[in-house]
Amino acid sequence: MSPRSAAVNEELRRRSRERLLQATVELVGERGYEATTLADIADRAGAARGLVSYYFPGKRQLLQSAVHRLMHKELEAALEREPRTEDGRELLARAIDSVLGLAREHPRLMRTHMAGILTAEGFIQCPEQQRLAYLLRETVTRYGSRDPEADYRLLRALMMGAVVAILLPGAPMPADRLRSELFQRYGLDWELGMPPGAKPPPPGL
Template sequence: MTPRSAAVNEELRRRSRERLLDATVTLVGERGYEATTLGDIADLAGAARGLVSYYFPGKSQLLQSAVHRLMNRTLEAALEREPRTDDGRERLARAIDAILGLAQERPVLMRTHMAGILQAEGFVQCPEQQRLAELLRDTLRRYGAADVDAAYPLLRALLMGAVFAVLLPGAPMPADTLRDDLFQRYGLDWELGVPPSAKPPGGTMPTLTR
């Protein structure tokens, strides 16, 4: 039998890793973090249990990578959907809507993710997190941010704060209100992106311009 080439082996490793990430998103979203074991994840992914440890040092790191992959794939789909556009203001609006949408559509998963980030290890510097950062930085660049290095951490913090506020047990804030605040901060018209209603909370359209 002819040995597999390095390129084929690399592709097989990539697919195995992605199956583990997909399985993690599915199971944690359905069952929660504590009820999901690494064995469950490996079984759903059709992978050997030892393969999980080969790619990830632990369950918390696996979850962060899985959610960051979900976030960057959701964000990329939102940015590139039809009609495609290079307009920076529209792309930033789509980015905000994509992240807020995940908080509303995947509350268990995103709440677990936020809780994990607040633990001692903080952000996991994995390829999935780096891809998410790349997409947000490119969005800010197209939007016209004068200093992307300074603007990116602020946007990241604002989005994380909005997600936390949507998911706060017992005292959640309406996503529309948070969207309105973010849009006004960045001088975005309410009708950009995917507006959840014809007008923002309060019934008046933002008049800020860049």
């Protein structure tokens, strides 16, 4: 049997890494961070335990990469959904809705992710985060930004703040109110993107 080519080996490594990331999203969403072990993740992914350490220095880094992959894939799907568009305002609305949607649909996972970013490990620059950043920069560029890097960073900060506000234990803010505030900040009509209702919430609610 002839040895596998470098391209085949690279594809196998990519698939193994993606299975680990997907398993992490599933297990942390189901059980929580502390109740999920690296062995659990490897078992769910059908991989050897040592493979986790080969790709990731620790569980927190693995979780950040896994959540960034989820965010990247959700954002990409939102931007490319039918009807396809090049309208920068519609694309920005879709981007905001996709991130707020993750807070509603995956609260345990996103709360754990945000908590990890605020700990000593901080914000990890991984390939998945870089793909997410690229999509967001492209979105603000199409929206008409003259300084995409600065505007991307501002958009990221505003959306992270909204996610924290939605998930804040004991004092959460309504997602539709936060959406309305973000849309007003960027001059977006409520009907753009994926509106949660026919009209924005009344002021003060």
